[in-house]
Amino acid sequence: MLSIEPSALTEIDTYKFLIGSIVPRPIAFVTTRHEDVINAAPFSYFNVVSSVPPLVSVSVQRKDGVMKDTARNALRTNELVIHIVDETNVTHVNETAANLAADESELSRTNFTIQPSEVVSTPGIKEAKIRFECVLHHHLPIEYDGKTTADLLIARIVRFHIDRDLYKHGRIDAKQLAPVSRMAGNGYATLGDIFDLKRPE
Numbered sequence: 001m002l003s004i005e006p007s008a009l010t011e012i013d014t015y016k017f018l019i020g021s022i023v024p025r026p027i028a029f030v031t032t033r034h035e036d037v038i039n040a041a042p043f044s045y046f047n048v049v050s051s052v053p054p055l056v057s058v059s060v061q062r063k064d065g066v067m068k069d070t071a072r073n074a075l076r077t078n079e080l081v082i083h084i085v086d087e088t089n090v091t092h093v094n095e096t097a098a099n100l101a102a103d104e105s106e107l108s109r110t111n112f113t114i115q116p117s118e119v120v121s122t123p124g125i126k127e128a129k130i131r132f133e134c135v136l137h138h139h140l141p142i143e144y145d146g147k148t149t150a151d152l153l154i155a156r157i158v159r160f161h162i163d164r165d166l167y168k169h170g171r172i173d174a175k176q177l178a179p180v181s182r183m184a185g186n187g188y189a190t191l192g193d194i195f196d197l198k199r200p201e
Contacts (some may be wrong), residue, residue: 024181032073123129
């Protein structure tokens with residue numbers, strides 16, 4: 001087995017090692033706003049933090065130390081809307097990964113419909129089967145070697161939205177949700193087989 005000191009890898013090689021190892025990764029499709037512009041972008045450094053209160057994390061990597069629109073907007077407005085990516089919307093979500101100017105909306109590259117939110121002022125996307133209206137609970141700049149390399153956003157969910165057909169008896173039908181996850185490179189993965197394994201008591 002290889003044993004690798006992280007400092008022996010280049011930044012890109014470290015990135016490739018991580019995204020090739022930690023798979024599959026759920027994708028947060030995030031909308032934020034700056035004045036009249038709705039920013040939308042996908043992030044695969046995304047997960048659950050806590051259920052009480054309901055917290056999720058999205059890590060937004062910086063490029064050459066520059067904060068991305070999603071993190072900047074979330075800090076300005078203290079809110080964001082997170083959508084679960086599925087097989088029906090992943091192609092359009094991928095289009096929003098394009099690098100556009102801050103005053104351009106990535107949604108112009110899609111056929112998505114803007115859906116007003118109920119609690120926050122940032123709108124969501126109607127076509128998503130699940131979306132979370134969130135307020136910013138905590139922002140942690142990730143600093144290393146004298147530079148800020150990422151912005152870790154901890155978001156508190158203030159309203160859940162879910163397609164009625166997916167939610168039965170307090171449970172979500174994962175197969176009907178058909179979530180899509182991120183692999184390395186241009187790779188994506190669908191849900192695949194599901195199996196049960198009883199926890200030890």
